[in-house]
Amino acid sequence: MWSVKLSTILKEFCALNKLNKSCNQLLETGALLCGDIPVSILPVNESTSAIRILVQMGMPPDTQNAAIYRRLLEINLLMPQQNKEKLSVDPVSGNVIFSYELETPTAEALMLSLQHASSKAHEWQLGYFLDEATA
Numbered sequence: 277m278w279s280v281k282l283s284t285i286l287k288e289f290c291a292l293n294k295l296n297k298s299c300n301q302l303l304e305t306g307a308l309l310c311g312d313i314p315v316s317i318l319p320v321n322e323s324t325s326a327i328r329i330l331v332q333m334g335m336p337p338d339t340q341n342a343a344i345y346r347r348l349l350e351i352n353l354l355m356p357q358q359n360k361e362k363l364s365v366d367p368v369s370g371n372v373i374f375s376y377e378l379e380t381p382t383a384e385a386l387m388l389s390l391q392h393a394s395s396k397a398h399e400w401q402l403g404y405f406l407d408e409a410t411a
Contacts, residue, residue: 277306277319278303278319279319279322279325281325282319282325282327282381283303285325285381285382285383285386286299286302286303286317286383286386287299287303288382288383289383289386289387290302291383292383292384292387293387295308302317306318308390310331310390310391310393310394311394311398313331313332313333313393313394313397313398314331314332315329315330315331315332315390315393315394316329316330317329317330317386318330320377324379325380325381326377326378326379326380326381327377327378327381327386328360328375328376328377329375329376329377329378329386329389329390329393330373330374330375331373331374331375331390331393331394331396331397332366332371332372332373332397333363333371333372333373333374333396333397333400333401334371334372334397334400334401335369335370335371335372336370336372336404337404340404340406343404343406344372344404344405344406345365347404347405347406348363348364348365348372348405351363351405359376359377359378359379360375360376360377361374361375361376362374362375362376363375372400374393374396374397374400376389376393
């Protein structure tokens, strides 16, 4: 699944973050827990070292689906697209997914981006970004 370059970057990422136990799972499946946030890392294609990162934000509560989905669409419209960032809904699980790409990943860049993305996932779980719409 991984090119030699991406495999090396992921091993450096694991060493940097002391992920000895979960490194094999990351290399085999692309799956990782960033704190308590499930993340998937995938190669964009075979001819590049770019990676796509999928962060599971969580399930929206049924009582606020319309407002939450509307807010996600608004954010998608306003979000800068330099890293192909987007919010979507997994059609199987119903989880909200934040996805983006790192064109030239390094272990450090991956670590920083995952820290930022997992903090946004926690922020989303607290209020589903609905408070921003009314601010």
